[in-house]
Amino acid sequence: MSNSHEPAWLDDVKWDAQGLVPAIAQDHQTGRILMMAWMDREALALTARQYTAVYYSRSRQRLWPKGESSGHVQKVHEIRLDCDADVIVLSVEQLGGIACHTGRESCFYRVLKDDQWRSVEPVIKDPKDIYG
Amino acid sequence: MSNSHEPAWLDDVKWDAQGLVPAIAQDHQTGRILMMAWMDREALALTARQYTAVYYSRSRQRLWPKGESSGHVQKVHEIRLDCDADVIVLSVEQLGGIACHTGRESCFYRVLKDDQWRSVEPVIKDPKDIYG
Numbered sequence: 001m002s003n004s005h006e007p008a009w010l011d012d013v014k015w016d017a018q019g020l021v022p023a024i025a026q027d028h029q030t031g032r033i034l035m036m037a038w039m040d041r042e043a044l045a046l047t048a049r050q051y052t053a054v055y056y057s058r059s060r061q062r063l064w065p066k067g068e069s070s071g072h073v074q075k076v077h078e079i080r081l082d083c084d085a086d087v088i089v090l091s092v093e094q095l096g097g098i099a100c101h102t103g104r105e106s107c108f109y110r111v112l113k114d115d116q117w118r119s120v121e122p123v124i125k126d127p128k129d130i131y132g
Numbered sequence: 133m134s135n136s137h138e139p140a141w142l143d144d145v146k147w148d149a150q151g152l153v154p155a156i157a158q159d160h161q162t163g164r165i166l167m168m169a170w171m172d173r174e175a176l177a178l179t180a181r182q183y184t185a186v187y188y189s190r191s192r193q194r195l196w197p198k199g200e201s202s203g204h205v206q207k208v209h210e211i212r213l214d215c216d217a218d219v220i221v222l223s224v225e226q227l228g229g230i231a232c233h234t235g236r237e238s239c240f241y242r243v244l245k246d247d248q249w250r251s252v253e254p255v256i257k258d259p260k261d262i263y264g
Contacts, residue, residue: 007247022154024165031163033156036219048244081249082239083232087168089240100215107214108221112180115139117213 007048010041014086020056023088025066025099028077034099035107037064039088051076053090070130072096096125103127139180142173146218152188155220157198157231160209166231167239169196171220183208185222202262204228228257235259 013021020038027034037055039047043063046054053074057064067073078091100107102123109121145153152170159166169187171179175195178186185206189196199205210223232239234255241253 009244009247009249012249022168024156024168026163026165031158033158033165033221036154036156036214079244080240081242081244082168083234083236083241084239085249087239089165102215104215107216107219108212109215110213112141112211112213115141117141117144 006041006045010045012085013041013044013081013088014084015041016086018058020058021086021088023053023055023090025053025074025090025092025094028091028093032106033108034074034092034094034105037066044088047076047090048079053092067095070096070098070101072098072130074099098124098130101127101131103130138173138177142177144217145173145176145213145220146216147173148218150190152190153218153220155185155187155222157185157206157222157224157226160223160225164238165240166206166224166226166237169198176220179208179222180211185224199227202228202230202233204230204262206231230256230262233259233263235262 019040022036023039024036025034040056043054043056053066053076055064073095074092076090076092080089103125104121104123109119110117111120151172155171156168157166172188175186175188185198185208187196205227206224208222208224212221235257236253236255241251242249243252
Protein backbone atom coordinates (compact mmCIF):
# COMPACT_ATOMS: atom_id res chain seq x y z
CA MET A 1 0.00 0.00 0.00
CA SER A 2 1.22 3.46 -0.78
CA ASN A 3 1.36 6.19 1.81
CA SER A 4 2.08 9.88 1.81
CA HIS A 5 5.73 9.37 2.75
CA GLU A 6 6.43 7.31 -0.35
CA PRO A 7 7.40 8.84 -3.69
CA ALA A 8 4.69 8.75 -6.36
CA TRP A 9 6.91 7.06 -8.96
CA LEU A 10 6.66 3.84 -6.92
CA ASP A 11 3.04 3.60 -8.07
CA ASP A 12 4.19 3.42 -11.71
CA VAL A 13 5.80 0.05 -10.98
CA LYS A 14 3.61 -3.01 -11.54
CA TRP A 15 4.18 -5.04 -8.40
CA ASP A 16 3.38 -8.75 -8.64
CA ALA A 17 0.88 -10.62 -6.46
CA GLN A 18 3.50 -10.80 -3.68
CA GLY A 19 4.20 -7.07 -3.96
CA LEU A 20 7.58 -7.70 -5.57
CA VAL A 21 9.43 -6.82 -8.76
CA PRO A 22 12.56 -8.48 -10.20
CA ALA A 23 15.69 -6.30 -10.11
CA ILE A 24 18.70 -7.04 -12.28
CA ALA A 25 22.08 -5.65 -11.20
CA GLN A 26 24.53 -4.89 -13.98
CA ASP A 27 28.10 -3.61 -13.68
CA HIS A 28 28.03 0.02 -14.76
CA GLN A 29 31.34 -0.23 -16.60
CA THR A 30 31.56 -3.71 -18.11
CA GLY A 31 27.85 -4.40 -18.58
CA ARG A 32 28.32 -7.73 -16.84
CA ILE A 33 25.06 -8.99 -15.33
CA LEU A 34 25.90 -9.65 -11.69
CA MET A 35 22.68 -10.98 -10.19
CA MET A 36 18.92 -10.83 -10.16
CA ALA A 37 16.99 -10.45 -6.94
CA TRP A 38 13.64 -9.07 -5.84
CA MET A 39 12.47 -5.77 -4.41
CA ASP A 40 9.36 -4.70 -2.56
CA ARG A 41 8.24 -1.07 -2.40
CA GLU A 42 10.37 -0.32 0.61
CA ALA A 43 13.48 -1.90 -0.92
CA LEU A 44 13.12 0.14 -4.11
CA ALA A 45 12.36 3.33 -2.19
CA LEU A 46 15.46 2.84 -0.03
CA THR A 47 17.60 1.99 -3.06
CA ALA A 48 16.52 5.22 -4.74
CA ARG A 49 17.06 7.27 -1.59
CA GLN A 50 20.50 5.91 -0.70
CA TYR A 51 21.74 4.89 -4.13
CA THR A 52 22.94 1.62 -2.67
CA ALA A 53 21.08 -1.57 -3.57
CA VAL A 54 18.52 -2.89 -1.11
CA TYR A 55 16.64 -6.06 -2.08
CA TYR A 56 13.87 -8.06 -0.45
CA SER A 57 14.92 -11.57 0.52
CA ARG A 58 12.08 -13.98 -0.25
CA SER A 59 13.70 -16.77 1.77
CA ARG A 60 14.28 -14.61 4.85
CA GLN A 61 11.18 -12.49 4.21
CA ARG A 62 12.86 -9.26 5.09
CA LEU A 63 14.78 -6.35 3.58
CA TRP A 64 18.22 -7.32 2.38
CA PRO A 65 20.66 -4.42 2.14
CA LYS A 66 23.16 -5.93 -0.31
CA GLY A 67 26.53 -6.31 1.39
CA GLU A 68 25.18 -6.14 4.93
CA SER A 69 27.21 -9.19 5.99
CA SER A 70 29.76 -9.45 3.17
CA GLY A 71 30.61 -5.79 2.79
CA HIS A 72 29.97 -6.24 -0.92
CA VAL A 73 27.75 -3.20 -1.23
CA GLN A 74 26.42 -2.14 -4.63
CA LYS A 75 26.66 1.57 -5.32
CA VAL A 76 23.84 2.44 -7.68
CA HIS A 77 24.54 4.68 -10.67
CA GLU A 78 21.19 4.42 -12.45
CA ILE A 79 17.76 2.86 -11.96
CA ARG A 80 15.77 1.80 -15.02
CA LEU A 81 12.27 0.43 -15.58
CA ASP A 82 11.11 -1.63 -18.53
CA CYS A 83 8.23 -1.05 -20.96
CA ASP A 84 5.80 -3.17 -18.93
CA ALA A 85 6.94 -1.49 -15.70
CA ASP A 86 7.50 -4.85 -14.06
CA VAL A 87 11.29 -5.26 -14.15
CA ILE A 88 14.04 -3.01 -12.74
CA VAL A 89 17.65 -2.72 -13.92
CA LEU A 90 20.26 -1.25 -11.60
CA SER A 91 23.52 -0.04 -13.05
CA VAL A 92 25.93 -0.60 -10.17
CA GLU A 93 29.48 -0.40 -8.96
CA GLN A 94 30.10 -3.68 -7.13
CA LEU A 95 32.33 -3.04 -4.14
CA GLY A 96 34.84 -5.87 -3.64
CA GLY A 97 34.17 -7.06 -7.19
CA ILE A 98 32.07 -9.94 -5.87
CA ALA A 99 28.28 -10.07 -6.17
CA CYS A 100 27.69 -13.80 -5.65
CA HIS A 101 27.50 -15.58 -2.31
CA THR A 102 29.75 -18.28 -3.83
CA GLY A 103 32.58 -15.74 -3.94
CA ARG A 104 32.35 -15.12 -7.68
CA GLU A 105 31.97 -11.82 -9.48
CA SER A 106 28.60 -12.79 -10.96
CA CYS A 107 25.90 -15.25 -9.98
CA PHE A 108 25.72 -16.32 -13.65
CA TYR A 109 28.82 -18.49 -13.66
CA ARG A 110 27.27 -21.60 -15.21
CA VAL A 111 27.04 -22.07 -18.98
CA LEU A 112 24.97 -24.70 -20.77
CA LYS A 113 27.41 -26.82 -22.76
CA ASP A 114 27.20 -30.43 -23.96
CA ASP A 115 23.88 -30.82 -22.13
CA GLN A 116 25.36 -29.77 -18.80
CA TRP A 117 25.61 -26.61 -16.72
CA ARG A 118 29.35 -25.99 -16.46
CA SER A 119 30.98 -23.58 -14.03
CA VAL A 120 33.20 -21.29 -16.06
CA GLU A 121 34.07 -18.54 -13.59
CA PRO A 122 36.67 -18.56 -10.83
CA VAL A 123 35.89 -18.16 -7.15
CA ILE A 124 37.59 -14.88 -6.28
CA LYS A 125 37.31 -15.30 -2.52
CA ASP A 126 36.33 -18.28 -0.40
CA PRO A 127 32.84 -17.72 1.06
CA LYS A 128 34.23 -18.77 4.46
CA ASP A 129 36.45 -15.72 4.34
CA ILE A 130 33.58 -13.50 3.20
CA TYR A 131 30.99 -14.54 5.76
CA GLY A 132 33.18 -16.22 8.40
CA MET B 133 6.72 -32.59 -15.43
CA SER B 134 9.80 -34.08 -17.00
CA ASN B 135 9.65 -36.82 -19.58
CA SER B 136 12.15 -39.02 -21.36
CA HIS B 137 12.29 -36.71 -24.37
CA GLU B 138 13.51 -33.77 -22.32
CA PRO B 139 17.15 -33.15 -21.54
CA ALA B 140 18.18 -33.85 -17.93
CA TRP B 141 19.71 -30.40 -17.40
CA LEU B 142 16.19 -28.95 -17.36
CA ASP B 143 15.74 -30.61 -13.97
CA ASP B 144 18.61 -28.55 -12.57
CA VAL B 145 16.52 -25.40 -13.02
CA LYS B 146 14.36 -24.36 -10.07
CA TRP B 147 11.02 -23.63 -11.69
CA ASP B 148 8.66 -21.40 -9.72
CA ALA B 149 5.14 -22.32 -8.59
CA GLN B 150 3.87 -21.52 -12.10
CA GLY B 151 6.58 -23.66 -13.69
CA LEU B 152 8.41 -20.59 -14.95
CA VAL B 153 11.84 -19.00 -14.68
CA PRO B 154 12.86 -15.41 -15.53
CA ALA B 155 15.12 -15.09 -18.57
CA ILE B 156 17.21 -11.98 -19.20
CA ALA B 157 18.34 -11.27 -22.76
CA GLN B 158 21.60 -9.37 -23.12
CA ASP B 159 23.29 -8.19 -26.30
CA HIS B 160 26.28 -10.49 -26.84
CA GLN B 161 28.51 -7.65 -28.02
CA THR B 162 27.54 -4.52 -26.11
CA GLY B 163 26.29 -6.14 -22.90
CA ARG B 164 23.13 -4.06 -23.17
CA ILE B 165 20.23 -5.66 -21.31
CA LEU B 166 17.46 -5.90 -23.88
CA MET B 167 14.53 -7.42 -22.01
CA MET B 168 13.41 -9.84 -19.35
CA ALA B 169 10.71 -12.39 -20.03
CA TRP B 170 9.70 -15.80 -18.72
CA MET B 171 10.30 -19.37 -19.85
CA ASP B 172 8.64 -22.65 -19.08
CA ARG B 173 10.40 -26.00 -19.58
CA GLU B 174 9.36 -26.24 -23.20
CA ALA B 175 10.48 -22.69 -23.99
CA LEU B 176 13.93 -23.29 -22.50
CA ALA B 177 14.26 -26.69 -24.17
CA LEU B 178 13.37 -25.15 -27.55
CA THR B 179 15.71 -22.22 -26.98
CA ALA B 180 18.58 -24.63 -26.28
CA ARG B 181 17.73 -26.82 -29.27
CA GLN B 182 17.34 -24.03 -31.84
CA TYR B 183 19.58 -21.39 -30.31
CA THR B 184 16.91 -18.79 -30.97
CA ALA B 185 15.01 -17.36 -28.00
CA VAL B 186 11.60 -18.82 -27.18
CA TYR B 187 9.76 -17.39 -24.17
CA TYR B 188 6.48 -18.20 -22.48
CA SER B 189 3.96 -15.37 -22.65
CA ARG B 190 2.15 -15.14 -19.32
CA SER B 191 -0.52 -12.82 -20.76
CA ARG B 192 -1.25 -15.05 -23.76
CA GLN B 193 -0.47 -18.26 -21.84
CA ARG B 194 1.42 -19.84 -24.69
CA LEU B 195 4.90 -20.23 -26.14
CA TRP B 196 6.25 -17.02 -27.60
CA PRO B 197 8.98 -17.52 -30.19
CA LYS B 198 10.62 -14.08 -30.00
CA GLY B 199 10.22 -12.31 -33.34
CA GLU B 200 7.34 -14.45 -34.56
CA SER B 201 5.35 -11.38 -35.63
CA SER B 202 8.04 -8.67 -35.70
CA GLY B 203 10.82 -10.66 -37.32
CA HIS B 204 13.04 -9.48 -34.45
CA VAL B 205 14.43 -12.90 -33.69
CA GLN B 206 17.10 -13.33 -31.04
CA LYS B 207 19.96 -15.60 -32.05
CA VAL B 208 21.31 -17.15 -28.87
CA HIS B 209 25.07 -17.32 -28.33
CA GLU B 210 25.13 -18.59 -24.76
CA ILE B 211 22.75 -19.73 -22.04
CA ARG B 212 23.68 -19.16 -18.41
CA LEU B 213 22.13 -20.15 -15.08
CA ASP B 214 22.63 -18.40 -11.75
CA CYS B 215 23.84 -19.75 -8.41
CA ASP B 216 20.32 -20.41 -7.16
CA ALA B 217 19.36 -22.02 -10.50
CA ASP B 218 16.29 -19.82 -10.75
CA VAL B 219 17.31 -17.17 -13.30
CA ILE B 220 18.53 -17.58 -16.91
CA VAL B 221 20.70 -15.15 -18.89
CA LEU B 222 20.75 -15.39 -22.68
CA SER B 223 23.58 -13.75 -24.58
CA VAL B 224 21.91 -12.87 -27.88
CA GLU B 225 22.29 -11.23 -31.24
CA GLN B 226 19.14 -9.12 -31.67
CA LEU B 227 18.08 -9.22 -35.32
CA GLY B 228 16.79 -5.84 -36.48
CA GLY B 229 18.40 -4.20 -33.45
CA ILE B 230 15.02 -3.88 -31.74
CA ALA B 231 13.96 -6.01 -28.78
CA CYS B 232 11.10 -3.87 -27.41
CA HIS B 233 7.54 -3.85 -28.70
CA THR B 234 7.70 -0.03 -28.49
CA GLY B 235 10.24 -0.07 -31.33
CA ARG B 236 13.23 0.60 -29.11
CA GLU B 237 16.45 -1.38 -28.86
CA SER B 238 15.87 -2.25 -25.21
CA CYS B 239 12.79 -2.48 -23.02
CA PHE B 240 14.73 -0.59 -20.32
CA TYR B 241 14.39 2.86 -21.82
CA ARG B 242 13.12 4.67 -18.72
CA VAL B 243 15.47 6.13 -16.13
CA LEU B 244 14.51 7.34 -12.67
CA LYS B 245 15.41 11.01 -12.52
CA ASP B 246 14.02 13.86 -10.42
CA ASP B 247 11.39 11.50 -8.99
CA GLN B 248 10.08 10.52 -12.42
CA TRP B 249 10.59 7.72 -14.92
CA ARG B 250 11.96 9.50 -17.99
CA SER B 251 12.21 7.95 -21.45
CA VAL B 252 15.78 8.36 -22.60
CA GLU B 253 15.96 6.10 -25.65
CA PRO B 254 14.77 6.78 -29.19
CA VAL B 255 12.10 4.78 -30.98
CA ILE B 256 14.03 3.19 -33.86
CA LYS B 257 10.96 2.02 -35.74
CA ASP B 258 7.29 2.85 -35.32
CA PRO B 259 5.47 -0.19 -33.86
CA LYS B 260 2.80 0.30 -36.55
CA ASP B 261 5.48 -0.50 -39.12
CA ILE B 262 6.74 -3.46 -37.12
CA TYR B 263 3.43 -5.16 -36.43
CA GLY B 264 1.20 -3.52 -39.03
